[in-house]
Protein backbone atom coordinates (compact mmCIF):
# COMPACT_ATOMS: atom_id res chain seq x y z
CA UNK A 391 0.00 0.00 0.00
CA UNK A 392 1.27 3.48 -0.91
CA UNK A 393 2.70 5.77 1.73
CA UNK A 394 5.30 8.50 2.02
CA UNK A 395 8.69 7.39 3.36
CA UNK A 396 9.30 7.83 7.08
CA UNK A 397 12.21 9.74 8.60
CA UNK A 398 13.46 7.61 11.48
CA UNK A 399 15.65 9.59 13.83
CA UNK A 400 18.02 7.69 16.10
CA UNK A 401 19.84 9.65 18.83
CA UNK A 402 21.80 8.70 21.93
CA UNK A 403 24.86 9.72 23.87
CA UNK A 404 27.99 8.62 22.02
CA UNK A 405 28.71 4.94 22.71
CA UNK A 406 25.17 3.84 23.68
CA UNK A 407 24.90 1.69 20.54
CA UNK A 408 23.23 3.76 17.77
CA UNK A 409 25.56 2.74 14.94
CA UNK A 410 25.38 -0.92 15.92
CA UNK A 411 21.57 -0.82 16.05
CA UNK A 412 21.38 1.11 12.77
CA UNK A 413 23.54 -1.54 11.05
CA UNK A 414 21.35 -4.33 12.38
CA UNK A 415 18.17 -2.61 11.19
CA UNK A 416 19.63 -2.11 7.72
CA UNK A 417 20.50 -5.82 7.57
CA UNK A 418 16.93 -6.65 8.57
CA UNK A 419 15.35 -4.32 6.01
CA UNK A 420 17.31 -3.90 2.80
CA UNK A 421 14.98 -1.11 1.57
CA UNK A 422 15.77 1.08 4.57
CA UNK A 423 18.06 3.93 3.52
CA UNK A 424 20.79 5.26 5.81
CA UNK A 425 21.24 9.01 5.65
CA UNK A 426 24.98 9.42 5.10
CA UNK A 427 25.95 12.63 6.88
CA UNK A 428 28.63 15.08 5.87
CA UNK A 429 31.19 15.78 8.59
CA UNK A 430 34.38 17.76 9.11
CA UNK A 431 35.75 15.23 11.64
CA UNK A 432 38.57 12.98 10.40
CA UNK A 433 37.70 9.38 9.44
CA UNK A 434 38.25 6.63 12.02
CA UNK A 435 40.13 3.49 10.96
CA UNK A 436 37.82 1.43 8.75
CA UNK A 437 35.41 4.27 7.95
CA UNK A 438 34.69 4.64 4.24
CA UNK A 439 33.99 8.00 2.57
CA UNK A 440 30.46 7.99 1.14
CA UNK A 441 29.39 4.99 3.20
CA UNK A 442 29.80 5.99 6.86
CA UNK A 443 30.16 9.73 6.26
CA UNK A 444 31.07 12.19 3.53
CA UNK A 445 34.31 13.54 4.95
CA UNK A 446 34.72 17.17 4.00
CA UNK A 447 36.41 20.45 4.92
CA UNK A 448 34.84 23.26 6.99
CA UNK A 449 34.80 25.50 3.88
CA UNK A 450 32.94 22.99 1.70
CA UNK A 451 30.59 22.22 4.57
CA UNK A 452 29.71 25.89 5.03
CA UNK A 453 29.11 26.27 1.29
CA UNK A 454 26.69 23.31 1.29
CA UNK A 455 24.76 24.85 4.18
CA UNK A 456 24.64 28.25 2.45
CA UNK A 457 23.26 26.62 -0.72
CA UNK A 458 20.41 25.05 1.29
CA UNK A 459 21.76 21.56 0.69
CA UNK A 460 21.39 20.42 4.32
CA UNK A 461 18.14 19.25 5.88
CA UNK A 462 19.75 19.99 9.26
CA UNK A 463 23.22 20.64 10.55
CA UNK A 464 24.96 21.15 13.89
CA UNK A 465 28.29 21.38 15.63
CA UNK A 466 29.03 18.30 17.76
CA UNK A 467 32.27 17.74 19.71
CA UNK A 468 33.88 20.67 17.85
CA UNK A 469 33.11 19.33 14.35
CA UNK A 470 30.32 20.08 11.87
CA UNK A 471 27.80 17.40 10.97
CA UNK A 472 24.86 17.64 8.58
CA UNK A 473 22.28 15.56 6.70
CA UNK A 474 22.18 16.17 2.92
CA UNK A 475 18.63 17.10 1.89
CA UNK A 476 18.19 15.77 -1.64
CA UNK A 477 18.59 12.00 -1.09
CA UNK A 478 16.02 12.20 1.72
CA UNK A 479 13.43 13.88 -0.51
CA UNK A 480 14.01 11.31 -3.29
CA UNK A 481 13.60 8.41 -0.84
CA UNK A 482 10.40 9.89 0.57
CA UNK A 483 8.85 10.19 -2.88
CA UNK A 484 9.78 6.56 -3.57
CA UNK A 485 8.07 5.52 -0.34
CA UNK A 486 11.39 4.46 1.19
CA UNK A 487 12.18 5.11 4.84
CA UNK A 488 15.38 6.91 5.84
CA UNK A 489 17.32 6.26 9.04
CA UNK A 490 19.20 9.20 10.61
CA UNK A 491 21.98 8.88 13.18
CA UNK A 492 21.93 12.47 14.44
CA UNK A 493 22.25 14.26 17.77
CA UNK A 494 19.41 16.05 19.60
CA UNK A 495 19.98 19.26 17.60
CA UNK A 496 19.49 17.35 14.34
CA UNK A 497 16.39 15.70 15.81
CA UNK A 498 14.87 19.06 16.72
CA UNK A 499 15.61 20.59 13.31
CA UNK A 500 14.17 17.68 11.30
CA UNK A 501 11.05 17.60 13.50
CA UNK A 502 10.59 21.36 12.95
CA UNK A 503 11.14 21.10 9.15
CA UNK A 504 8.46 20.78 6.45
CA UNK A 505 9.00 17.00 6.59
CA UNK A 506 8.38 16.86 10.35
CA UNK A 507 5.05 15.04 10.17
CA UNK A 508 6.84 12.00 8.74
CA UNK A 509 9.28 11.72 11.64
CA UNK A 510 9.50 8.78 14.05
CA UNK A 511 12.12 9.48 16.70
CA UNK A 512 13.91 6.99 18.92
CA UNK A 513 16.29 7.79 21.79
CA UNK A 514 18.69 5.09 22.98
CA UNK A 515 19.87 5.17 26.60
CA UNK A 516 22.76 3.16 28.04
CA UNK A 517 21.95 0.97 31.08
CA UNK A 518 24.32 3.17 33.20
CA UNK A 519 27.06 5.78 32.74
CA UNK A 520 29.89 3.38 33.79
CA UNK A 521 28.62 0.95 31.13
CA UNK A 522 28.57 3.80 28.58
CA UNK A 523 32.23 4.48 29.35
CA UNK A 524 33.07 0.76 29.09
CA UNK A 525 31.47 0.70 25.62
CA UNK A 526 33.38 3.79 24.48
CA UNK A 527 36.64 2.21 25.69
CA UNK A 528 35.72 -1.20 24.27
CA UNK A 529 35.22 0.32 20.82
CA UNK A 530 38.94 1.10 21.02
CA UNK A 531 38.82 4.01 18.59
CA UNK A 532 39.12 7.11 20.74
CA UNK A 533 41.87 8.47 23.00
CA UNK A 534 41.33 8.89 26.76
CA UNK A 535 40.87 12.60 26.18
CA UNK A 536 38.20 12.11 23.50
CA UNK A 537 36.40 9.56 25.69
CA UNK A 538 36.43 11.95 28.66
CA UNK A 539 34.95 14.67 26.42
CA UNK A 540 32.19 12.37 25.19
CA UNK A 541 31.34 11.24 28.74
CA UNK A 542 31.11 14.85 29.81
CA UNK A 543 28.71 15.66 26.93
CA UNK A 544 26.60 12.55 27.47
CA UNK A 545 24.51 14.18 30.21
CA UNK A 546 23.60 17.07 27.91
CA UNK A 547 22.50 14.65 25.16
CA UNK A 548 20.53 12.49 27.63
CA UNK A 549 18.69 15.57 28.93
CA UNK A 550 16.76 15.67 25.61
CA UNK A 551 15.31 12.16 25.97
CA UNK A 552 11.71 13.36 26.52
CA UNK A 553 11.59 15.03 23.06
CA UNK A 554 11.56 11.59 21.41
CA UNK A 555 8.59 9.34 20.49
CA UNK A 556 10.28 6.20 21.85
CA UNK A 557 12.98 5.78 24.51
CA UNK A 558 14.83 2.46 24.69
CA UNK A 559 17.39 1.24 27.23
CA UNK A 560 20.01 -0.65 25.25
CA UNK A 561 21.00 -3.31 27.76
CA UNK A 562 20.65 -6.47 25.69
CA UNK A 563 21.41 -5.75 22.04
CA UNK A 564 19.07 -8.43 20.63
CA UNK A 565 16.19 -7.19 22.79
CA UNK A 566 16.73 -3.55 21.74
CA UNK A 567 16.91 -4.55 18.08
CA UNK A 568 13.62 -6.46 18.46
CA UNK A 569 12.02 -3.35 19.99
CA UNK A 570 13.20 -1.22 17.08
CA UNK A 571 11.79 -3.69 14.55
CA UNK A 572 8.47 -3.61 16.40
CA UNK A 573 8.40 0.21 16.33
CA UNK A 574 9.10 0.32 12.60
CA UNK A 575 6.52 -2.33 11.81
CA UNK A 576 3.81 -0.59 13.86
CA UNK A 577 4.60 2.91 12.53
CA UNK A 578 4.53 1.66 8.95
CA UNK A 579 1.15 0.03 9.50
CA UNK A 580 -0.21 3.24 11.00
CA UNK A 581 0.87 5.31 7.96
CA UNK A 582 -0.36 2.75 5.41
CA UNK A 583 -3.74 2.90 7.06
CA UNK A 584 -3.86 6.69 6.71
CA UNK A 585 -2.97 6.86 3.04
CA UNK A 586 -3.79 3.56 1.37
CA UNK A 587 -6.53 1.69 3.17
CA UNK A 588 -9.46 3.93 2.19
CA UNK A 589 -9.38 2.92 -1.46
CA UNK A 590 -8.87 -0.73 -0.54
CA UNK A 591 -11.97 -0.70 1.71
CA UNK A 592 -14.04 1.02 -1.00
CA UNK A 593 -13.08 -1.73 -3.48
CA UNK A 594 -13.90 -4.36 -0.89
CA UNK A 595 -17.37 -2.89 -0.33
CA UNK A 596 -18.00 -2.69 -4.07
CA UNK A 597 -17.20 -6.40 -4.37
CA UNK A 598 -19.71 -7.17 -1.63
CA UNK A 599 -22.53 -5.38 -3.47
CA UNK A 600 -22.02 -7.18 -6.79
Ligand SMILES: Nc1nc2c(ncn2[C@@H]2O[C@H](COP(=O)(O)OP(=O)(O)O)[C@@H](O)[C@H]2O)c(=O)[nH]1
Nearest residue numbers: 404405427464466471472473491492493495496
Ligand atom coordinates in the same frame (compact mmCIF):
# COMPACT_ATOMS: atom_id res chain seq x y z
N1 LIG B 1 22.96 16.97 13.91
C1 LIG B 1 23.68 15.97 13.40
N2 LIG B 1 24.36 15.13 14.19
C2 LIG B 1 25.04 14.12 13.63
C3 LIG B 1 25.07 13.90 12.22
N3 LIG B 1 25.83 12.82 11.97
C4 LIG B 1 26.25 12.37 13.16
N4 LIG B 1 25.78 13.14 14.17
C5 LIG B 1 25.98 12.99 15.62
O1 LIG B 1 27.29 13.40 15.96
C6 LIG B 1 27.71 12.68 17.12
C7 LIG B 1 29.11 12.14 16.90
O2 LIG B 1 29.12 11.17 15.88
P1 LIG B 1 30.42 10.34 15.58
O3 LIG B 1 31.56 11.27 15.38
O4 LIG B 1 30.15 9.38 14.46
O5 LIG B 1 30.70 9.57 16.92
P2 LIG B 1 29.93 8.33 17.62
O6 LIG B 1 28.48 8.70 17.75
O7 LIG B 1 30.62 8.22 18.92
O8 LIG B 1 30.12 7.13 16.75
C8 LIG B 1 26.64 11.60 17.37
O9 LIG B 1 25.80 12.07 18.40
C9 LIG B 1 25.91 11.54 16.05
O10 LIG B 1 24.55 11.15 16.24
C10 LIG B 1 24.34 14.82 11.39
O11 LIG B 1 24.27 14.72 10.16
N5 LIG B 1 23.67 15.82 12.03
Ligand SMILES: Nc1ncnc2c1ncn2[C@@H]1O[C@H](COP(=O)(O)OP(=O)(O)O)[C@@H](O)[C@H]1O
Nearest residue numbers: 404405406407408409410525529560561562563
Ligand atom coordinates in the same frame (compact mmCIF):
# COMPACT_ATOMS: atom_id res chain seq x y z
N1 LIG C 1 23.68 -3.76 24.11
C1 LIG C 1 25.01 -3.74 24.07
N2 LIG C 1 25.72 -4.45 24.93
C2 LIG C 1 27.09 -4.43 24.90
N3 LIG C 1 27.82 -3.72 24.03
C3 LIG C 1 27.16 -2.97 23.13
C4 LIG C 1 25.73 -2.93 23.10
N4 LIG C 1 25.35 -2.09 22.08
C5 LIG C 1 26.50 -1.64 21.52
N5 LIG C 1 27.58 -2.15 22.13
C6 LIG C 1 29.02 -1.87 21.86
O1 LIG C 1 29.30 -0.58 22.37
C7 LIG C 1 30.22 0.14 21.52
C8 LIG C 1 29.59 1.46 21.08
O2 LIG C 1 28.52 1.19 20.18
P1 LIG C 1 28.25 2.11 18.89
O3 LIG C 1 27.18 1.43 18.11
O4 LIG C 1 29.53 2.43 18.20
O5 LIG C 1 27.66 3.42 19.62
P2 LIG C 1 27.24 4.88 19.07
O6 LIG C 1 27.02 4.75 17.58
O7 LIG C 1 25.97 5.22 19.80
O8 LIG C 1 28.37 5.79 19.42
C9 LIG C 1 30.53 -0.80 20.35
O9 LIG C 1 31.77 -1.45 20.59
C10 LIG C 1 29.37 -1.79 20.36
O10 LIG C 1 29.75 -3.05 19.85
